[in-house]
Every structure is written in C-alpha cells, then in structure tokens.
Amino acid sequence: MKLYFAPNTRAVRIAWLLEELGLDYDLERMTLGDKAMRAPDYLAVNPMGRVPTLVDGEVTISESGAIVEYLLARHGKGRLVPAVETQDFAAYLQWLHFAEGMIMPQINVIMVETVFLPPERRNEVNVKRAMKLLNQMLGAVDAHMAGREFLAGDFSGADIMCGHAVIVSERLGADLSDKVNLPPYIARLSGRPALQKARAL
Numbered sequence: 034m035k036l037y038f039a040p041n042t043r044a045v046r047i048a049w050l051l052e053e054l055g056l057d058y059d060l061e062r063m064t065l066g067d068k069a070m071r072a073p074d075y076l077a078v079n080p081m082g083r084v085p086t087l088v089d090g091e092v093t094i095s096e097s098g099a100i101v102e103y104l105l106a107r108h109g110k111g112r113l114v115p116a117v118e119t120q121d122f123a124a125y126l127q128w129l130h131f132a133e134g135m136i137m138p139q140i141n142v143i144m145v146e147t148v149f150l151p152p153e154r155r156n157e158v159n160v161k162r163a164m165k166l167l168n169q170m171l172g173a174v175d176a177h178m179a180g181r182e183f184l185a186g187d188f189s190g191a192d193i194m195c196g197h198a199v200i201v202s203e204r205l206g207a208d209l210s211d212k213v214n215l216p217p218y219i220a221r222l223s224g225r226p227a228l229q230k231a232r233a234l
C-alpha cells in the first residue's frame with residue numbers, strides 16, 4: 034500500500050488509521066504547495082492534485098472519509114467500526130461524515146481568507162461568518178460528547194475523521210471556552226501513539 038501524504042494535512046488521518054490498524058504502508062511524502070502536487074505524474078494518480086491518496090494494489094482512492102471507510106471495510110477485520118445493528122453505527126456514520134461535510138468547509142474558508150489569499154484580497158466578513166459556523170459545528174460535537182469518551186462507543190474511524198477536524202479547529206483558534214467536552218477529547222486523542230506517529234511523519 035502506498036499513501037500519498039503531506040504533513041499537517043488531512044493525510045494525517047490516513048496515516049493515523051494505518052498506524053492504529055498496524056498495516057504496512059509506503060509513504061510518498063509530498064509538501065503542500067509544492068509543484069510536485071500538480072505534476073502530470075501525480076495528477077495521473079489524483080486529478081485534483083490533493084492529498085491524501087491511497088494506492089492499494091489495483092485500487093486508487095482519494096477523499097479521506099472514503100479512504101477511512103475503504104481501509105476499515107477491506108483491511109479492518111471488524112476493528113474501529115461499531116456493529117451495524119447497534120445505535121453506535123449510525124453515530125459512527127454521522128460523525129465520520131460531519132468532518133468533511135460540516136467542519137472542514139469552515140476551516141477551508143478560514144485558511145483561504147487568512148493564509149492563502151494575498152492580504153489585499155482577504156475578506157474579513159467571510160472569516161467572521163466561517164468562524165461563527167465553525168463554532169456552531171463544534172458546539173454540536175461538544176453536545177454529543179457529553180458523557181462519552183469517543184463519538185460512537187469505542188474509539189472508531191469517526192474519531193479519526195471528526196476528531197482530526199476538531200484538533201485542526203483548535204489549532205486555528207476556534208473558541209472552545211464554552212465547550213467543556215472538547216479539550217479532554219482532544220487530549221484523549223492526542224495521547225494515542227498512532228496519532229503521535231502519524232504527526233511525526
């Protein structure tokens with residue numbers, strides 16, 4: 034298996050999962066913003082020129098949430114997914130998809146408007162709106178986490194997807210002061226050796 038990876042990106046999710054599962058993989062290390070990500074040989078692997086991408090034999094797959102579901106279905110041997118007949122399974126799907134569907138769109142706007150655009154093209158209104166929405170989304174995670182250690186029963190792929198989005202939100206300066214359940218959740222996830230390994234890649 035080969036993981037196209039760049040540090041401090043969504044590719045950390047996949048390295049984290051591979052480490053949790055103890056699967057062997059080769060790392061194709063890239064750098065965000067580097068020309069190599071738009072080079073024809075990489076565009077042949079991922080036409081968006083983005084990371085993560087996973088190549089597993091004949092399979093090439095991108096989209097971090099899809100890769101998480103693929104790896105767990107194909108190589109997970111039942112680990113890190115609640116049983117389908119339990120209520121936790123619905124929670125697992127909901128929070129796994131909440132990451133890219135509801136949290137990361139706000140992060141994208143904040144990154145574009147505070148880092149990627151040249152100062153003269155940045156729009157403060159967009160940042161404020163994205164921060165407000167981000168706060169609402171994190172509020173939903175916080176409310177769900179009351180009395181829970183993880184999003185869907187035991188630690189699962191949902192924590193890798195949504196937990197990573199929560200960690201990134203905190204790093205970007207999201208206000209967690211009224212979200213009592215999120216700092217301990219972040220600490221719980223950050224203590225996992227598999228995440229520490231993925232972050233050090």
Ligand SMILES: N[C@@H](CCC(=O)N[C@@H](CS)C(=O)NCC(=O)O)C(=O)O
Binds near residue numbers: 044082083084085097
């Ligand atoms: N929804 C995609 C997003 C992929 C994505 O945008 N990745 C970013 C890094 S976090 C990227 O490769 N950006 C490079 C670029 O925009 O040139 C996923 O979850 O995998």
